[in-house]
Amino acid sequence: MSTFTATDQPPAPTAPAARRKRRVPYWLLLPGILWLLVFFAAPLVYQASTSVQTGSLEDGFRVTWHFATYWDALSEYYPQFLRSVAYGATATALCLVLGYPLAYLIAFRAGRWCNLLMVLVIAPFFTSFLIRTLAWKTILSDGGPVVSTLGSLHILGLTDALGVTEGHRVLATPLSVVCGLTYNFLPFMILPLYTSLERIDGRLHEAARDLYARPLTVFRKVTFPLSMPGVVAGTLLTFIPATGDYINAELLGSTDQKMIGNVIQSQFLRVLDYPTAAALSFILMAAILVMVTVYIRKSGTEDVV
Amino acid sequence: MTATATTRGSGTDVRLTGISKTYGAFTAVHPLDLSVPAGSFFALLGASGCGKTTTLRMIAGLEEPTTGTVELAGKNVTALPPYKRPVNTVFQSYALFPHLDIYENVAFGLRRRGVKSVKKQVEEMLELVQLGDLARRRPQQLSGGQQQRVAVARALINHPDVLLLDEPLGALDLKLRRQMQLELKRIQTEVGITFIHVTHDQEEAMTMADTVAVMNAGRVEQLGAPADLYETPRTTFVANFLGTSNLITADVLGTAGDAILLRAGDTKLGLPATRCTAPARTGEKLLIGIRPEKITLTHADDAGTIADGRNRVTGRIAQSSFTGVSTQYLVDSSVATGLSVYEQNIERDTRLVPGAEVVLHWNPGHSFGLDAAQNVEAGTDVEAEGAG
Numbered sequence: 001m002s003t004f005t006a007t008d009q010p011p012a013p014t015a016p017a018a019r020r021k022r023r024v025p026y027w028l029l030l031p032g033i034l035w036l037l038v039f040f041a042a043p044l045v046y047q048a049s050t051s052v053q054t055g056s057l058e059d060g061f062r063v064t065w066h067f068a069t070y071w072d073a074l075s076e077y078y079p080q081f082l083r084s085v086a087y088g089a090t091a092t093a094l095c096l097v098l099g100y101p102l103a104y105l106i107a108f109r110a111g112r113w114c115n116l117l118m119v120l121v122i123a124p125f126f127t128s129f130l131i132r133t134l135a136w137k138t139i140l141s142d143g144g145p146v147v148s149t150l151g152s153l154h155i156l157g158l159t160d161a162l163g164v165t166e167g168h169r170v171l172a173t174p175l176s177v178v179c180g181l182t183y184n185f186l187p188f189m190i191l192p193l194y195t196s197l198e199r200i201d202g203r204l205h206e207a208a209r210d211l212y213a214r215p216l217t218v219f220r221k222v223t224f225p226l227s228m229p230g231v232v233a234g235t236l237l238t239f240i241p242a243t244g245d246y247i248n249a250e251l252l253g254s255t256d257q258k259m260i261g262n263v264i265q266s267q268f269l270r271v272l273d274y275p276t277a278a279a280l281s282f283i284l285m286a287a288i289l290v291m292v293t294v295y296i297r298k299s300g301t302e303d304v305v
Numbered sequence: 306m307t308a309t310a311t312t313r314g315s316g317t318d319v320r321l322t323g324i325s326k327t328y329g330a331f332t333a334v335h336p337l338d339l340s341v342p343a344g345s346f347f348a349l350l351g352a353s354g355c356g357k358t359t360t361l362r363m364i365a366g367l368e369e370p371t372t373g374t375v376e377l378a379g380k381n382v383t384a385l386p387p388y389k390r391p392v393n394t395v396f397q398s399y400a401l402f403p404h405l406d407i408y409e410n411v412a413f414g415l416r417r418r419g420v421k422s423v424k425k426q427v428e429e430m431l432e433l434v435q436l437g438d439l440a441r442r443r444p445q446q447l448s449g450g451q452q453q454r455v456a457v458a459r460a461l462i463n464h465p466d467v468l469l470l471d472e473p474l475g476a477l478d479l480k481l482r483r484q485m486q487l488e489l490k491r492i493q494t495e496v497g498i499t500f501i502h503v504t505h506d507q508e509e510a511m512t513m514a515d516t517v518a519v520m521n522a523g524r525v526e527q528l529g530a531p532a533d534l535y536e537t538p539r540t541t542f543v544a545n546f547l548g549t550s551n552l553i554t555a556d557v558l559g560t561a562g563d564a565i566l567l568r569a570g571d572t573k574l575g576l577p578a579t580r581c582t583a584p585a586r587t588g589e590k591l592l593i594g595i596r597p598e599k600i601t602l603t604h605a606d607d608a609g610t611i612a613d614g615r616n617r618v619t620g621r622i623a624q625s626s627f628t629g630v631s632t633q634y635l636v637d638s639s640v641a642t643g644l645s646v647y648e649q650n651i652e653r654d655t656r657l658v659p660g661a662e663v664v665l666h667w668n669p670g671h672s673f674g675l676d677a678a679q680n681v682e683a684g685t686d687v688e689a690e691g692a693g
Contacts, residue, residue: 201398201400203396203398203400204400204402204403206367206387206394206396206400207394207396207400207401207402208402208413209366209367209386209387209388210365210366210367210387210388210392210393210394210460211388211393211413211414211417211459211460211463212388212389212414212417212418212463213388213413213417214388217417221413221417222402222404225404226403226404228404
């Protein structure tokens, strides 16, 4: 091994040319930075100021640094916060359980069907999120195929007992909302999982088998650890939007399944209490940021692997 | 070193019987029998796509043979999955686990077999391959040569009965490759395990192996010690693939004692009958082969000084190139065009330039005879590809 010294470097190009060259990346970044400033940073600042305003629609809102709004919002709506996190986490876990085998199959076993299967995974995106969720409303309705099937199999009694359904109904229960979330965000789990699984060199599996690892051990010690980037990306891409989602709870749930997204939506659009709505948004954002940071820290270290 | 003391001479013989592999209509390996003696360094040599890697993978259990059996130390292991075979592989691209450090990569096999305290063994093994101070690095932080040594350590630590090496030096540059060849040979001598080495590099095979099997198009062309293969190739493929050969088509005139007399054009040539693998019937054709470095080049003016009893061919130098240790000539003659001659740079005859009339002569005992029904060109182009 040799150590490189400064003299090994090619001679530096002349100063102005070099400076121009060095600026190119910044110029390329400019549109993205402008976009973020206008559509992300500015609304964020605006919402932050809204959240500490007081007043009414008639008299107008003024910044009074009224931080109590945060406390009031949290103490009034913490059940919806907890429910959002619980639903989001459950849907994420279900997506992982459903999505991992599917991604594994597509990455390693599908062969020439691989591309077709990936298209099928993405196919739901070709129709609107709203339409698809409305379709679920029909499918899960009281006289619909799901209820009659589950009912005749006596599964609904069990789910009623567990508290995820109620009164032999599926619609307007936690089950329907979590299923809706799972369904809608499943592709966000499968895509990163597939990408990270597909990148794994097949020879690593062979090497593991050659080194006395049984098929299950190969998965546990090689495949799964190497797919961790996909697992982390997939769970984040599922958990973050699922926790903030309000469409599924709106269309598939009742008032008992309201999530924090529904509260924010109604505060903004119906109650017109902008400070509370803004404060709730910030609490949600902060909570998700904290959870995500802890999660990434954990999964970044080898003890998760 | 205890790790080596306990494994010394513990090699196992490998026996392949009627083993073959077909993928649909394509036959990767034709039914072949191969017997690798315990403790030997065995090389499977051939151009890419000749079936050598498939053969190796069938021994490892990574590929299921279409027909035939694999036996290790007399035990049929054909139906055993790779993780139940006492065999380990050093993969072409090393296939080190990128999520584990060097220590854990080397410990992988021991841990899978439930060995409790791996520390001592791992450290000893890392010492053997001189990587003790890099134990906590990740594979991608290592150079190609270091990764290669980790791959060897990761396989050897399991004390396999047989170590399989699939082009383990292919990714290294020439200098490092030469160094690792000697290193691997040293390790093999030290641990005494049976090594089966797959390579397309004929020089590598000859340097390292006790026995070389030359494979071509899914078949073993010839098997033997490197020197035997080189000195007495039995097919034109082996003659051309291992080094370079001059092959001259000649008519059999008859036999005299233990020599076969041949005629190519108006030139008479001799060949010991023991060095001819094809039946020599008077009136039929035969290929006579001679290695370029065994030919001496004499200027036509000095033809009288050539000793009697040597095979002589007259010709004219078409090309010469100076390579340092030797000068390589291409000579056109009446018996064949483009005969190769390598002359050591000892006393250079300044008259030996393109256009010069020369006599090529060699000891008949250095010639070899081949069946003339074969393609004279077999193995010439693949060698160029293999060397690349």
